[in-house]
Amino acid sequence: MRKLMLIFMLGMFFAFPFSVSAQSDTTLSFVTVQLWPEYDDPSMLVIVDFQTAANTTLPVTLDFRIPAEASLVAVASDAGNSRFMDHPYTGPVVDGEYQTFSMVIEEDIAYRFEYYQPLTFNDKTRIFSYLWNDGYAVNAFQYMFLEPLDVTSVTLNPNYVSQQSSNGLNYYEGAPVQLAAGEQYVLTLQYDKSTDTLVSQSQNVQIAEPVNEDTPGRVSLANSLPYVIGALGVIMIVGGLAYYFQWGRSSKSKSRRKRSHASAEGEGTGVYCPQCGTRAKGGDRFCRTCGTRLRQNE
Numbered sequence: 529m530r531k532l533m534l535i536f537m538l539g540m541f542f543a544f545p546f547s548v549s550a551q552s553d554t555t556l557s558f559v560t561v562q563l564w565p566e567y568d569d570p571s572m573l574v575i576v577d578f579q580t581a582a583n584t585t586l587p588v589t590l591d592f593r594i595p596a597e598a599s600l601v602a603v604a605s606d607a608g609n610s611r612f613m614d615h616p617y618t619g620p621v622v623d624g625e626y627q628t629f630s631m632v633i634e635e636d637i638a639y640r641f642e643y644y645q646p647l648t649f650n651d652k653t654r655i656f657s658y659l660w661n662d663g664y665a666v667n668a669f670q671y672m673f674l675e676p677l678d679v680t681s682v683t684l685n686p687n688y689v690s691q692q693s694s695n696g697l698n699y700y701e702g703a704p705v706q707l708a709a710g711e712q713y714v715l716t717l718q719y720d721k722s723t724d725t726l727v728s729q730s731q732n733v734q735i736a737e738p739v740n741e742d743t744p745g746r747v748s749l750a751n752s753l754p755y756v757i758g759a760l761g762v763i764m765i766v767g768g769l770a771y772y773f774q775w776g777r778s779s780k781s782k783s784r785r786k787r788s789h790a791s792a793e794g795e796g797t798g799v800y801c802p803q804c805g806t807r808a809k810g811g812d813r814f815c816r817t818c819g820t821r822l823r824q825n826e
Contacts, residue, residue, distance in 0.1 A: 553709070554588055555581040558668040563717070565654060566676040568728040571644045572656050574598075579638045581667065587634040592662050593626040598645040603631060606638040615639060652720050660713035671702040671715055678723040685716045697727065 562575040580588065594600060600620050604612035619629030633639065648655040660669065675682060675698040688700035707713060799808040801815035814821055 554584055554590065555665045555667065555709075557581045558670070558704075559660070559666045560670050560672065561658065561660070561715075562672045562674070563656070563658065563715075564674045564727070565647060565656065565719070566721070566724075566726050567674065568726055569644055570724065570726070571646050573642065573644055574658065575640065575642050577638055577640045578666075580633055580636065582636065584633075584636075586636065587632050589630055589632050590664070591628055591630050592641065593623075593628050594620065594643050595645055596622055596625050596627055598627065598643045600627070600629060600641065600643045602640070602642040603629070604640045605635070606640075612640055617641075652722060653718060654721060655718050656716070658715040658717075660707070663710050665709040665711075666707040668704040669707050669713055670704040673700040673702075673717065674698075674727070675700065675719070676721060676727055677725045678721055680720045680722060682719045683717065 557579045558577075560577045562577070564573040564575065565571075567573050574594075576592075580586070580590075603615050603617040605615040607613040615631060617629050617631040620627035621629070629641075631639070631641075645656075658671070660666075673682075673684060673688065682700070684700060684702070686702055689703045690701045692699045692701070702715070705713070799812070800806065801808065801818060801820050803820035804815060804818045806815055806817040808815065
């Protein structure tokens with residue numbers, strides 16, 4: 529019985545390391561490392577895109593390491609149409625010279641993580657070293673380097689195999705290589721730069737299509753013209769009615785005042801001319817007909 533228990537415990541002991549190391553057996557279909565120095569920050573922006581091999585049993589948890597002095601800014605998954613959406617992750621946790629973070633891969637799609645890492649400045653010379661040391665086998669590992677502005681010379685090791693230009697910027701591509709599990713990839717680069725201008729400072733916002741009446745978010749005058757005319761018509765009708773009622777009240781008030789004034793003048797004071805008998809009006813001192821001086825009643 530004791531021997532059986534010992535065999536069981538030894539079996540569990542040896543089985544546990546195999547279950548832990550199973551993740552290191554994961555193979556990545558590709559890894560593309562984009563290096564963008566002094567893009568929107570005076571440091572190196574590192575963008576790592578990867579995808580697991582087609583025969584990978586999912587879900588699987590992958591652990592990645594970045595330098596301790598780096599700043600992780602994004603972890604994302606491919607949402608299609610060249611768009612990425614945030615993807616959950618755990619960490620990072622500082623472990624000596626590195627930081628480690630974990631992410632669960634549930635779909636056979638591309639994933640990405642981004643971080644900033646300091647550059648070494650020596651007057652006008654910038655120096656940087658990148659190390660891939662994440663333990664996974666990679667079928668196709670490749671780097672891409674974006675040349676910053678006002679650069680006079682560039683040195684890459686391993687050297688690039690192709691160069692492209694787009695929007696006035698130069699892109700360098702390294703040769704794809706296959707890496708075994710645990711194999712490292714080291715890239716060192718150096719360039720001389722005459723200014724401190726960042727790439728993002730020179731990028732102007734371009735309108736993809738001419739703005740017209742069909743542009744989303746733009747109000748079309750042709751479509752809204754009937755509503756504008758209708759609103760003006762309502763305003764004119766309301767204004768006309770208001771003026772009509774206001775003018776009618778004013779006219780009635782003036783008519784009442786005139787009639788009241790005429791009545792007051794017509795009534796007079798009850799004084800008659802002693803000569804011709806004409807009834808005098810209020811305030812008269814002489815007869816309006818014959819001019820005889822009127823005698824006011826006490």
